[in-house]
Amino acid sequence: MRTLCINLKTAQESSSAEAFLILSPRVQFRFPQFIFVDVESTSHFFGGEKGCLEKALHIAAKFSPDAAAAIADTPSAAQVFARWRPSYIAPAGKEQEGFRGLGLDALKDLEGLQPWAQKKPVEHMISFFHTLGVHGLEDVLNFRMNSLRERWGDFGVLLWNRLHSQDAQVISPLIPRDPLVGYGYLDDPIGAVPLLMARLRPHLDILFARLAGLSRYAQKVDVILYCEYSDKKYFLTIEPVSPTRDQVLYEDLLEKKLSQLTLENPVREFEISVFDVPEKIQQLDFFEPRDNTEDRWRRLISFARQADCEMGFLQMEASHFPEQSFRLVTDWPEDFKASDVIERQEDALQIKSVYAKGLSASPRPSLLLPQPQPLSAAEVQKLRFVSSLPSERIESSWWQISVQELRNRDYYFALSQHGQLLWVFKDRINSQVYLHGYFD
Amino acid sequence: MKTLALPEFADIPFVSAEHLQPPAGLATGVSVLDDFLLWKGIPQGDLSLFQGIPGTGATSLWVRIVQNVHAQNKWAAWINGDAQLFPAHLTHHKLNLKKLLVVKEPRENEQLFWMLQELISSSLFEVIGCNLKELFLKNHQLQKLKRLCRLHKVALVFINQKPVKFINPLFSFMVSFQRDFVTIQRALHRPTPFNIAGSMIHANFMHQFKDSARKLLS
Numbered sequence: 175m176r177t178l179c180i181n182l183k184t185a186q187e188s189s190s191a192e193a194f195l196i197l198s199p200r201v202q203f204r205f206p207q208f209i210f211v212d213v214e215s216t217s218h219f220f221g222g223e224k225g226c227l228e229k230a231l232h233i234a235a236k237f238s239p240d241a242a243a244a245i246a247d248t249p250s251a252a253q254v255f256a257r258w259r260p261s262y263i264a265p266a267g268k269e270q271e272g273f274r275g276l277g278l279d280a281l282k283d284l285e286g287l288q289p290w291a292q293k294k295p296v297e298h299m300i301s302f303f304h305t306l307g308v309h310g311l312e313d314v315l316n317f318r319m320n321s322l323r324e325r326w327g328d329f330g331v332l333l334w335n336r337l338h339s340q341d342a343q344v345i346s347p348l349i350p351r352d353p354l355v356g357y358g359y360l361d362d363p364i365g366a367v368p369l370l371m372a373r374l375r376p377h378l379d380i381l382f383a384r385l386a387g388l389s390r391y392a393q394k395v396d397v398i399l400y401c402e403y404s405d406k407k408y409f410l411t412i413e414p415v416s417p418t419r420d421q422v423l424y425e426d427l428l429e430k431k432l433s434q435l436t437l438e439n440p441v442r443e444f445e446i447s448v449f450d451v452p453e454k455i456q457q458l459d460f461f462e463p464r465d466n467t468e469d470r471w472r473r474l475i476s477f478a479r480q481a482d483c484e485m486g487f488l489q490m491e492a493s494h495f496p497e498q499s500f501r502l503v504t505d506w507p508e509d510f511k512a513s514d515v516i517e518r519q520e521d522a523l524q525i526k527s528v529y530a531k532g533l534s535a536s537p538r539p540s541l542l543l544p545q546p547q548p549l550s551a552a553e554v555q556k557l558r559f560v561s562s563l564p565s566e567r568i569e570s571s572w573w574q575i576s577v578q579e580l581r582n583r584d585y586y587f588a589l590s591q592h593g594q595l596l597w598v599f600k601d602r603i604n605s606q607v608y609l610h611g612y613f614d
Numbered sequence: 615m616k617t618l619a620l621p622e623f624a625d626i627p628f629v630s631a632e633h634l635q636p637p638a639g640l641a642t643g644v645s646v647l648d649d650f651l652l653w654k655g656i657p658q659g660d661l662s663l664f665q666g667i668p669g670t671g672a673t674s675l676w677v678r679i680v681q682n683v684h685a686q687n688k689w690a691a692w693i694n695g696d697a698q699l700f701p702a703h704l705t706h707h708k709l710n711l712k713k714l715l716v717v718k719e720p721r722e723n724e725q726l727f728w729m730l731q732e733l734i735s736s737s738l739f740e741v742i743g744c745n746l747k748e749l750f751l752k753n754h755q756l757q758k759l760k761r762l763c764r765l766h767k768v769a770l771v772f773i774n775q776k777p778v779k780f781i782n783p784l785f786s787f788m789v790s791f792q793r794d795f796v797t798i799q800r801a802l803h804r805p806t807p808f809n810i811a812g813s814m815i816h817a818n819f820m821h822q823f824k825d826s827a828r829k830l831l832s
Contacts, residue, residue, distance in 0.1 A: 471715065474736045483729055484718040488701040488711045500701045502718065507711050534702065540673040541697035541745075593793030594669025612697060614666075614673035 176217065176266065177286075177345065178226060179252035180209040180234050180243045189352035193233050193383035197226060201348040204287055208256075209234075210249045212345040223263050231261070233387075236379040246272065249286030249343045250336040257283045269339060276311040278303055284336050287343045295329050311337075350388055354448035356381055363402040363440035367432045370399075370441060375425065381448050382421040390450040391417035395424055397446050401439035408435060414476035415504050417451045423473050427480055475504050494533055494568055495581075496542055496610065536566060537587075539597040539611030546580060546599070546608035554607045557598070560587040569602070580608065587613075640741055640769050643678045646810050652803050655679070657786045658740070659767045661760050663749070665777035665799075666791025668697060671812055672773045675789070675796075676743045677707050679771070684710045688740045691715040691733050693726065695745030695775065715739070727755050734762040734770065741769040748776045756784045 178197065182190070184207060191203035197220070200212035213226050220226040223245050234241035244255030246264040255262040255272055258280050264272045273280070278300045282293065290296055302325075308314060315337055322330030335341040356377035364370045374397070385392055394413035401407070412427045414420075478485045486502035490510035493499045512531040517524040549557075564584035582602035590596055597611035639653025648654050656662045656679060664672040680690045692699050696719065701711055717733075720726040726744075733742050749772060751759075763770050777790055781800050788800040791812070798808040 470736055470738055474715075474732060474738070477732055478717070478729065481725065481728070483720055483725060485715060488699070488704070488714065488716055490701050490705070490711070496700070496702070502716060534705070538700055538702035538706065540677060540700060540703045541668055542700040543697050590669065592667055592670075594667055596669055611700060612669035612673075614668045614671060614697075 175212055175345075176214045176223065176245060176247065177249045177252045178211040178213045178223075178230055178243060178245050179249060179256040180211070180230050180241060181253070181256040182207040182209065182234060182238045182241050184238050186237055187352070189350075189384060190237055190380065191348055192350045192352070193236070193380070193387040194230065195348060195350070195387040195389075196233065197230060199347045200345040202287060202345045204285075204289065207238075208253060210252070210287060210345050213245065227261060227263065233383055236376075236383045248336070248339050248341060249345070250284045250341060251286075251339065253285055254280050254283045270312070270315055270337070273311040273315065273337075278309060278311060278314070280311050281314070281333070284333070286336070286341070287345070295326065299326065299333070354381055354384060354450055356446040358444050358446075360442055360444075363442045365437050365440035367429065370432060370444075371425070371429050374428070374444065374446065377446050378421060378425060381446060382419060382424075385419055385448065385450060388450070389453045391419050391453050392424065393417040393449045393451045395428070395446065395448050397428065397444060399437075399441045400443040400445075401437065402442040403439045406438045408437070410435075412480070415472050415479060418469075418472070419453075420469065420473070423476065426473075427476060430477070430480060479504075495570075496538070496568075497544065497546075537613075539613045541614045542597075542611040543609065546610045549598070549607045549609055556591045557588040557596070557607075560589070564600070568599075583608075585610075638767065640679050641682045642675060643682055644675070644810075644814050646814055647798075650798070650804060650808060650810075651787070651801055653787075655682075656741075656769050656771065657802075658769045659764045660769065660786040661756065661763060661784060662769065662771045662787040662789075663782070663785040664771060664773045664789050664791065666773075666775070667777070668775055670791040670793065671796065672789075672791045673699075673743075673745070675791075676741075676771055676773065677704065677709065679741055679769075680709055680714065680743075681707055683740045684708075684713050686740075687713070689713045689715065689738050691717065691739045691742045693717040693729065693733075693742070693744040694719045695747055695773075697745070723750055727751065727759075730759055730770070731762060734759065734766050734768045737766045737768075739768055741771060743771045743773060745773045746775065749774045749778065753782075753784065756782070760784060 180194065186207055188203040191201045191209050194201050194209050194211050197211050198213050198216040202210045204210065211230070213223065217223045217226040220229050227243055227245060230243050231241060234243065242256050242260035244252050244259060244262045246252040246255055246269045247266065248269065251264065251269045251272070254276070255264060258276050259272060262272060281300060282296050303314060317334070319331060319334040322334045332341065358373060358377055360373060364373065394411055397410040397412070399408040399410070410428065410431050412424055412431065414423060414427065475485055484502060486504045487507040488500050489503040489507040490500050491498060492512070512528050512534050514528055514531065515526040517526065564586055566585040568583045568585065570581035580601055583599040584602060585597065585599045588596045588598050595613035596609055597613065598607055598609050600607050637653050638658040639651065639655035640658055641648050641655035664675060666672045683690050690713065692714065694717065699716055704711065704714070717729060720729055730742070730744065733739060759770060781788060785800060786802050790797045790799050794812050795809045796812050798806050800806055801808070
């Protein structure tokens with residue numbers, strides 16, 4: 175077994191191991207700061223053990239800036255190297271070669287998945303070896319198992335086994351169970367957005383590293399800010415237009431939202447909850463550029479949505495009433511073609527005619543008013559109608575006739591006194607003339 | 615033998631007129647207009663102002679520009695004013711609705727300014743149209759937008775429904791749409807005002823209504 179040990183240097187939660195699931199499904203956390211990963215069968219995905227080590231250090235940097243890692247045959251030796259020889263990769267089957275030059279203090283780290291029950295026997299052992307004139311770890315290798323057993327019993331046997339790669343420690347597959355939440359308590363309460371963001375960012379780093387390890391996307395992120403003195407809480411929800419793992423986008427959206435907030439008191443505590451969804455799997459073409467524009471417009475739409483500004487693409491709808499014939503959608507609009515459906519069954523041909531398909535070819539103004547605007551009699555008087563007969567009649571079914579909804583319209587082209595070409599209609603129920611659009 | 619009137623200029627590598635490249639522009643598709651303008655269209659990376667009450671043809675010119683932009687498989691954006699862009703009209707003009715981002719009328723002026731900055735700095739769009747009831751943006755805001763446009767090479771077109779006579783030098787290109795003709799009020803390095811017939815831009819049938827041969831209007 176080839177084991178990668180990551181020493182995060184600062185105490186972490188066991189959920190931090192989830193971030194390293196990218197490297198292998200066999201990952202184990204050992205309190206307070208060690209992550210052990212079985213990379214025997216997965217290191218080739220990263221271009222070998224060196225690539226795997228670099229990737230692990232890259233992930234570990236999100237948890238601790240001075241994290242260290244090493245690879246050896248056994249977890250205990252890997253831990254020793256992570257502590258005393260950072261970034262060392264022990265040759266397979268010859269990890270004892272790496273003990274050369276190490277002092278006896280390294281014995282304290284010869285733990286692996288199971289730490290020493292007590293440090294005192296190890297310290298006693300080290301002082302005893304010193305009295306014998308043994309000062310290097312490689313010299314301890316020369317002692318026989320029986321010698322250590324006679325002196326220290328089972329503890330001596332365990333130490334000998336660990337030194338000679340005989341202590342079998344198996345790393346089990348990690349089953350993630352912890353919720354994606356972060357919590358922070360600020361010793362000095364903060365009211366300024368940049369400072370608050372600086373405190374939130376490390377938590378977001380960890381949460382998004384875990385998301386990446388779990389191969390999940392964040393649908394939304396909830397942030398609760400607890401104020402000092404008053405029990406005021408601020409609930410912020412960041413929800414981009416589509417689930418994503420783009421941490422920068424979430425940070426930008428959060429910063430934007432925070433800057434709009436007026437805090438009653440400085441913030442003392444905060445909670446971050448990430449709501450995750452399965453990752454979308456997209457098979458990209460080999461020649462397709464990876465930096466596509468889709469992410470940029472998703473980012474743009476997410477920003478606009480957060481600012482309560484609606485934007486999107488025009489999606490045409492199957493309605494003959496102009497104001498109902500389109501809407502704004504945030505996904506790609508689908509092609510809309512009103513045409514007859516021709517079905518062939520052997521020698522038979524069936525044509526299913528689509529109602530009002532000719533509407534798509536009729537003249538339509540470039541600008542449409544969201545609501546038809548009633549014109550006064552004086553205004554109508556000033557209009558010059560192009561024809562006395564309507565260019566088009568649009569009406570609903572007879573059982574839906576209602577004056578309020580303006581569902582019986584005779585459309586005309588008209589010129590205003592200022593030379594504007596207008597699209598107006600006369601309601602057939604109440605004879606009122608409405609302005610509905612401009613041929614601008 | 616070719617001799618120079620001023621021999622001291624002999625070493626200066628003069629560039630002939632045909633080697634000069636005009637500044638980048640987006641073609642309008644109206645040949646009279648494109649031939650007249652320095653940019654061979656509206657200026658890219660700069661501000662343009664189309665002025666005219668609704669129904670006089672400003673949106674038609676913008677649609678023609680977007681036609682050319684879409685023909686190059688590039689994107690455009692539009693910010694609605696009180697009236698919204700009608701997709702049935704756009705599909706008649708072969709516009710690709712998948713390449714046109716539409717923004718609903720922002721509620722506040724500040725929001726519009728912010729939105730414009732976001733749209734420009736996204737670097738997604740070749741041309742952005744903004745329909746306004748009135749041009750309320752301050753000069754410093756226009757300056758900021760102009761700088762962003764230059765940086766991201768975006769043509770920003772304001773369509774102002776309430777024409778103003780004052781010619782703002784921040785706009786490199788200003789056009790006024792009137793009943794029968796279109797006046798170019800400002801265009802860099804070109805003699806202005808310059809008039810062209812409205813029929814070249816506007817919906818063709820409008821002028822047919824008034825043509826004596828087939829007069830439809832009273």
